[in-house]
Amino acid sequence: xxxxxxxxxxxxxxxxxxxxxxxxxxxxxxxxxxxxxxxxxxxxxxxxxxxxxxxxxxxxxxxxxxxxxxxxxxxxxxxxxxxxxxxxxxxxxxxxxxxxxxxxxxxxxxxxxxxxxxxxxxxxxxxxxxxxxxxxxxxxxxxxxxxxxxxxxxxxxxxxxxxxxxxxxxxxxxxxxxxxxxxxxxxxxxxxxxxxxxxxxxxxxxxxxxxxxxxxxxx
Ligand SMILES: O=P(O)(O)OC[C@H]1O[C@H](OP(=O)(O)OP(=O)(O)O)[C@H](O)[C@@H]1O
Numbered sequence: 001x002x003x004x005x006x007x008x009x010x011x012x013x014x015x016x017x018x019x020x021x022x023x024x025x026x027x028x029x030x031x032x033x034x035x036x037x038x039x040x041x042x043x044x045x046x047x048x049x050x051x052x053x054x055x056x057x058x059x060x061x062x063x064x065x066x067x068x069x070x071x072x073x074x075x076x077x078x079x080x081x082x083x084x085x086x087x088x089x090x091x092x093x094x095x096x097x098x099x100x101x102x103x104x105x106x107x108x109x110x111x112x113x114x115x116x117x118x119x120x121x122x123x124x125x126x127x128x129x130x131x132x133x134x135x136x137x138x139x140x141x142x143x144x145x146x147x148x149x150x151x152x153x154x155x156x157x158x159x160x161x162x163x164x165x166x167x168x169x170x171x172x173x174x175x176x177x178x179x180x181x182x183x184x185x186x187x188x189x190x191x192x193x194x195x196x197x198x199x200x201x202x203x204x205x206x207x208x209x210x211x212x213x214x215x216x217x218x219x
Contacts, residue, residue: 001189004055005065007035007046015090015176016065020044023065023178023189050074053082056179063189068196069095069112069153069174076114076202085178085193091155092175098160098168099142099149105129106147109138115202116151119171122201139163172199 005020006012021027024039035046045061052064053074068084075082095112097119099105107130110116116131129149134141142150143163151171154160160168177196178189197203 001041001063001186002043002045002061003063003065003189004045004047004052004061006049006052008032010049012049012067012176016049018090019065019087019176053179056082056181059181062184062186063178063180065176065178067174068177069093069115069172071177071179072172072198072202073112073114075198076118081182081198083180083182083184083190084196084198085180085190086196087176087178087193089175092173093153093155094170095151095172095174096154096160096168096170097149097151098154098165100165101167103149104147105149107132107145108149108151109134109142109145110151111136111138111153112151115171115199118199118202119151139165171201 003020003024005016010016024042024044027037027039027044029037037044037046045055047055049066050070052066053071055061056064057074057078057080065087071082071084095115097108106128108116109132111134113131113133120129136153138150138152139159140163142148142165150165153174154168154170157168178193180186180190
């Protein structure tokens with residue numbers, strides 16, 4: 001089996017290494033410059049966390065470890081379900097809508113355009129808002145645009161506060177998860193892991209802004 005996981009340049013490397021070490025026994029040297037490693041009959045390939053869902057969906061790897069947020073974003077953007085499984089919590093963060101109280105929001109800056117669009121559709125809220133895609137570090141532009149809001153990752157909340165963003169609504173909780181194709185069957189790697197559903201606003205059922213379990217930021 002080939003498993004993809006965030007490499008040493010990723011903020012998820014530490015938490016991912018811990019999880020992957022439990023999934024694949026006999027791994028060595030995962031912090032070196034080598035981005036592939038043998039573990040008995042299995043192989044670990046290291047990459048950017050946000051590329052893991054694509055590698056899984058394409059069949060290039062059998063399974064991946066990355067953030068639940070990244071998997072949900074990929075599934076919504078590609079209209080393709082993936083099988084997501086909860087792993088032990090390492091560092092839970094929240095994908096959060098934020099702005100400055102009282103603003104008339106016209107633009108939403110986000111690294112989650114598909115999640116943002118699904119959430120807006122589910123809540124028939126700010127449907128006319130323009131969505132501008134970013135790769136992170138969105139708080140500054142949100143703050144200086146008088147009609148700006150954002151959907152971004154919040155861990156401690158310190159960055160929100162430091163940039164004067166005082167209104168926030170969590171859309172979903174995120175932590176590390178295991179991802180496979182929906183058709184993938186391997187009792188070994190997924191055994192005993194709870195299945196993670198998509199957020200309710202993306203399922204078309206319960207329309208509340210909910211907080212569903214899962215893992216961080218996939219880079
Ligand atoms: O709530 P806090 O604990 O303050 O964390 C939130 C910050 O962390 C993330 O940034 P990251 O460190 O991943 O950098 P990037 O977004 O610029 O890639 C996120 O984009 C926020 O900017």
